[in-house]
Amino acid sequence: MPTLASKREAKSDSRRRFVIINGDDFGFSSGVNQGIITAHQQGVLTSTSLMVTGQAFDEAVNLAHAHPKLAVGLHLVLGSGKAVLPPRDIPHLVDTEGNFSDKHNQAGIHYHLNQDARRELPLEIRAQLEKFRSTGLQLSHVDGHNHMHFNPIVLHTLVNLSHEFNIKVIRLPYEELGMTLKIDSSDRLIKTIWYLVMSGLRWYGERLLKPKGIISPERVYGWLQSGRMTEAYLLGLIPQIQADLIEIYAHPAIAIAGEPRNGPQGAGQLELDALLSHQVREMLVSHGFELINYIEGAGE
Numbered sequence: 001m002p003t004l005a006s007k008r009e010a011k012s013d014s015r016r017r018f019v020i021i022n023g024d025d026f027g028f029s030s031g032v033n034q035g036i037i038t039a040h041q042q043g044v045l046t047s048t049s050l051m052v053t054g055q056a057f058d059e060a061v062n063l064a065h066a067h068p069k070l071a072v073g074l075h076l077v078l079g080s081g082k083a084v085l086p087p088r089d090i091p092h093l094v095d096t097e098g099n100f101s102d103k104h105n106q107a108g109i110h111y112h113l114n115q116d117a118r119r120e121l122p123l124e125i126r127a128q129l130e131k132f133r134s135t136g137l138q139l140s141h142v143d144g145h146n147h148m149h150f151n152p153i154v155l156h157t158l159v160n161l162s163h164e165f166n167i168k169v170i171r172l173p174y175e176e177l178g179m180t181l182k183i184d185s186s187d188r189l190i191k192t193i194w195y196l197v198m199s200g201l202r203w204y205g206e207r208l209l210k211p212k213g214i215i216s217p218e219r220v221y222g223w224l225q226s227g228r229m230t231e232a233y234l235l236g237l238i239p240q241i242q243a244d245l246i247e248i249y250a251h252p253a254i255a256i257a258g259e260p261r262n263g264p265q266g267a268g269q270l271e272l273d274a275l276l277s278h279q280v281r282e283m284l285v286s287h288g289f290e291l292i293n294y295i296e297g298a299g300e
Contacts, residue, residue, distance in 0.1 A: 015244065015288070016244070016288070016290065017244045017245075017287070017288040017289045017290065018244065018245050018246070018289065018290050018292050019246050019247070019248060019284060019289040019290070019291060019292070020046055020047050020217065020246070020247040020248070020291075020292060020293055020294060021039075021044045021045045021046050021047065021247075021248050021249075021250075021275065021291065022045070022046075022047040022048060022049060022073075022143075022247055022248070022249040022250075023035070023036040023039055023040075023045050023047070023048045023049070023249070023250060023251070023252050023275075024048070024049050024075055024143070024145075024249055024250070024251050025049070025051055025054070025075060025145070025251055025253075025262045026048040026049060026050045026051065026054075026060045026064075026072065026075065027050050027051040027052065027054030027055075027056050027057040027059075027060035027061075027075075028051055028054045028055070028056065028260075028262045029054070029055060029056050029253070029256070029259045029260060029262070030056050030059060030256055030259065031253045031254045031255055031256040031259050031268065032054075032056070032251070032252075032253045032262055032268070033056050033059055033060050033063055034253075034254045034256075035252035035253040035254045035268055035269075035271075035272045036048050036070075036252055036253075037063055037067060037070075038252070038254070038272065038276070039252045039272055039275040039276060040067060040069075040070045041067070042276055043272075043275040043276040043277070043281070044275055044280060044281050044284065044291060045070075045252070045275050046069075046070070046071065046291050046292060046293040047070070047071040047072075047073065047140060047141070047247075047293040047294060048064075048070060048071070048072055048073070049072075049073045049074065049075035049141070049143050049249075050064070050072050050073065050074060050075055050132065050135075050137075051075045051077055051081065051145065052074065052077075052084065052128050052131040052132050052135075053077050053081055053082040053083065053084055053128070053131075054077075054081070061135045061137070064135070064137055065136070065137070070293075071138075071140035071141075071293035071294055071295045071296070072137050072138075072139075072140055073139060073140040073141035073142055073143060073169070073294065074128060074129060074132045074139060074141075074142045074143075075143060075144065075145055076125065076128055076142060076143070076144040076145065076148065076149045076154070076158075077100065077128065077144075077145045077148075078093070078100055078107070078111070078121070078124070078125075078144065078145070078148040078149075078151075078154060079100045079101060079102065079103075079104045079107050079108075079145060079146050079148045080100060080101075080102050080104070080145060080146055081099070081100055081145055082094075082098050082099055082100070083098050083099075083100060083124055083127075084124060084127040084128050084131050085098075085123060085124050085127050086098065089120070089123065090120040090123060090124050091116075091120075092110075092114060092116040092117040092120055093111075093117055093120050093121065093124060104146045104148065107148070108148065108151050111151055111153050111154070112151065112152065112153055118153055121153060121154060121157060122157045122160075122161075125154065125157050125158065125161065126161060129161060129165045133165065138295060139165065139166060139167065140169065140293060140294040140295050141167075141168070141169035141170065141171065141294045142158055142167055142169070142170050142171070143170070143171035143249075144171075147173060147223065149170070149171070150172075150173070150201045150205065152201075152204060155170070155204075155205055155208055156208065158170060159208050159209065159212055159214065162212050162214055163212075167214060168213075168214060168215060168294070169214065169215050169216065169294045170205070170209060170214055170215075170216055171216060171220055171247065171249075172201075172202050172205045172206065172209070172216035172220065173198055173202065173220045173222070173223045174198060174199065174202040174218075174219055174220055175195075175198075175219055175220065175221045175222075175223065175224055176219075176240075177191060177192060177195040177224070179237060179240045179241075180224045180225055180237075182236070182240070183232075183233055183236035183237060184225065184228065184233060191224050194223065194224060195224065198223060217243075217245045217246050217247045218243035218244065218245050218246060219241065219243040219245075219246045219247075220246070220247045220248075220249070221237060221241075221246065221247070221248045221249070222247075222248060222249040222250060226251075226263075227251065227263045227264045227267040227271075228267065228270075229248070229249075229250040229251075229271045229274055230270050230271065230273075230274050231270075231273060231274040231277045231279065231280060233274070234248070234274050234277070234280050234283070235277075235279060235280060235283055238280070238283045238284060238287055238289075239283070239287060241287070246289075250271040250274065250275060251263050251267065251268055251271055252268060252271045252272035252275055253267075253268025253269065253271075253272065254268065254269065254272065255268065255269060
């Protein structure tokens, strides 16, 4: 099977285009699990990212084994969630209940500057990779809840562990600001700030990944429009895309009474509807995109 790297180079011969459609937060709740499986069975979703400490982790693993064409990666949790290791082992990362901070930006600075936190991070990252490996699922890729994997300390750790855990793909978000604003000009200042941050981290990340042969797509769409990856947005985005190997990620979910939400109210259903849209599928096809996942792309 062609490698993902060869797919990146395929356009030089006969312009073939590839898209991975990923659903984040697999294992967060039964509603999220149902949304992801529905989008995979009936829509364009080809891939998902598993939270190994999510409250519906066991259900997610069973569903993944029952749907072998769904590629599954690790959704590394280092903020807004629980750790694998007990608090006594990582006291500078979590509270006494084993929960990471919900304040992502402050946590990222803390991870970078605090020596004890820097020592404990690799322990928890390894524990999450080991818990994923215990599922018996093939590791498709690694990304992070709230993009905490983009933190340079975390990214360094993942690169150092890449050979041991066979990490072939790490998501490095990068999308064009102008495209997003052309479709949805709301939150212009916030989007601009995040675009600048994202660009710098992408530049840094590529220089870590390339020497290890770890792949990231040319473009990854979802950060600037998080929680609002609607049908209308995707129909506006797809015709503008110039890259030939891309990932589009979303957070499809079905609301279940009593369960926590992983996004704004109603956002999970809107994003699920987008991934089930026949118009979105037809738009991808009409612009030459072939639906793949990272296992298909990165396999030998």
